[in-house]
Amino acid sequence: MTQPRCYLSRRETFSAAHRLHSKELSDEENKAIYDKCNHINGHGHNYVLKVTVFGDIDKRTGMVVNLTDLTSYMKIHVLQHLDHKNLDLDVEYFKNQVSTTENLAVYIWAQLKPHLGDLLHEIKIGETEKNQVVYRGD
């Protein structure tokens, strides 16, 4: 009999500041594209991060992944780097990438992939109550 498979998710939150600004665009283009989010002094968000894994329910443990391990990976490899930081100034990755939620999702995927491998299914980030990004490694 094949082993049943499950989706398992963990939700965490973090707060960070940022400014949407591309070094590849002129100041005028940046202002036109990013508008208020290009304000020179930046702004902040209380981000909601949901990481989902998908895989076999281990016969012995009854788990896809131990939530203690998943939470540790998120804390060590993501939250410690992002929480209460300025994404553009404190995170190397965003020195050359605009800190949009799309790019943030790709960054978080890359941070977790080495630890979760093929079990990693989805990164979901809520930037505001109205804006949400889903990334599945495509």
Ligand SMILES: Nc1nc2c(c(=O)[nH]1)N=C([C@H](O)[C@H](O)COP(=O)(O)OP(=O)(O)OP(=O)(O)O)CN2
């Ligand atoms: N494709 C994207 N567009 C925008 C992003 C993004 O990450 N990807 N991010 C922003 C800003 O960072 C911004 O702070 C969000 O602004 P906004 O949507 O205006 O904020 P609210 O959800 O609170 O909506 P209100 O219109 O202010 O009510 C912009 N664009």
Ligand SMILES: [Zn+2]
């Ligand atoms: Zn923003």
